[in-house]
Amino acid sequence: MTYADYLALDTLLGAQKPLSDLHDEMLFIVIHQTKELWLKQMLHEVDLAIGLVDEDRFAPAYKAMSRISRIQSVMTLSWDVLSTLTPVDYMAFRHVLGTSSGFQSAQFRELEFKLGLKNPAFLEYHKDIPDASARLKAALEGQSLREASHAALQRAGFDLGDGSDDAVSAAWLEVYRDADRWFDLYQLAEKLVDIDDALSMWRFKHVLTVERIIGNKPGTGGSAGAPYLRSTLDKRAFPELWSLRTAL
Ligand code: HEM
Numbered sequence: 001m002t003y004a005d006y007l008a009l010d011t012l013l014g015a016q017k018p019l020s021d022l023h024d025e026m027l028f029i030v031i032h033q034t035k036e037l038w039l040k041q042m043l044h045e046v047d048l049a050i051g052l053v054d055e056d057r058f059a060p061a062y063k064a065m066s067r068i069s070r071i072q073s074v075m076t077l078s079w080d081v082l083s084t085l086t087p088v089d090y091m092a093f094r095h096v097l098g099t100s101s102g103f104q105s106a107q108f109r110e111l112e113f114k115l116g117l118k119n120p121a122f123l124e125y126h127k128d129i130p131d132a133s134a135r136l137k138a139a140l141e142g143q144s145l146r147e148a149s150h151a152a153l154q155r156a157g158f159d160l161g162d163g164s165d166d167a168v169s170a171a172w173l174e175v176y177r178d179a180d181r182w183f184d185l186y187q188l189a190e191k192l193v194d195i196d197d198a199l200s201m202w203r204f205k206h207v208l209t210v211e212r213i214i215g216n217k218p219g220t221g222g223s224a225g226a227p228y229l230r231s232t233l234d235k236r237a238f239p240e241l242w243s244l245r246t247a248l
């Protein structure tokens with residue numbers, strides 16, 4: 001076994017295939033490939049976290065969730081590398097992308113679904129790709145981190161009734177009001193807030209970087225571009241954990 005064998009470097013380093021002969025297209029490819037690798041690792045961790053929360057094994061679940069929010073921070077920081085791409089340099093090769101866009105990142109959507117942001121409308125972008133469709137449908141049907149957390153609340157004795165937002169809010173409110181008594185659940189909630197927080201930070205740097213590079217041009221994927229991305233800024237997987245702060 002060698003370093004290169006173990007890491008499959010022939011495959012990994014043979015996978016950067018710029019379509020133009022412009023210098024900066026390599027950066028664009030490498031940034032997106034590292035993003036997909038980190039998404040793969042986050043999906044690995046979120047699967048672990050869901051299983052552990054489901055078994056009330058909170059301490060190891062917190063480890064996986066902390067790792068997720070740290071990876072999110074690295075992804076947020078990587079926008080600063082992409083910001084060195086100037087508008088003129090990006091526009092020089094943007095045409096090679098055709099209609100491809102981040103809407104087609106199946107792993108990004110799978111992560112949103114597994115956190116609890118389950119919007120089946122996004123399946124549309126993957127309908128012609130059997131493997132991605134199957135994974136996304138499984139994520140929609142399977143238990144999310146949000147649902148696993150609600151099940152943990154119920155096992156601890158909280159009545160979530162029909163699972164309405166109000167019942168969920170009331171349960172978390174009680175956990176925060178008496179955090180000493182409900183310490184495991186309180187810590188779980190704070191890890192969930194860390195993940196929502198980091199995802200919003202990533203979204204915000206995305207919009208800002210997009211504005212910096214293409215202004216308000218429409219996106220290659222067919223959306224309005226930066227205005228669409230702005231509209232995603234208040235998407236939260238755990239909105240009750242944010243709103244309860246007002247009620248405390
Ligand atoms: C020059 C750089 C970039 C530009 C101009 C850009 C622009 C856009 C635009 C306009 C959209 C909306 C879809 C569309 O109409 O095309 C979008 C979506 C998306 N982009 Fe980017 N993007 C850039 C880089 C990146 C990078 C580096 C990542 C990942 C690290 C990324 C991930 C995504 C994801 C996941 C979506 C879907 C977001 C959602 O629906 O909530 N993009 N991007």
Ligand SMILES: N[C@@H](CC(=O)c1ccccc1NC=O)C(=O)O
Binds near residue numbers: 094214219220
């Ligand atoms: N939506 C971008 C293009 C883009 O960002 C992109 C295109 C192909 C592969 C990855 C991409 N990045 C994620 O949005 C644009 O409108 O310029």
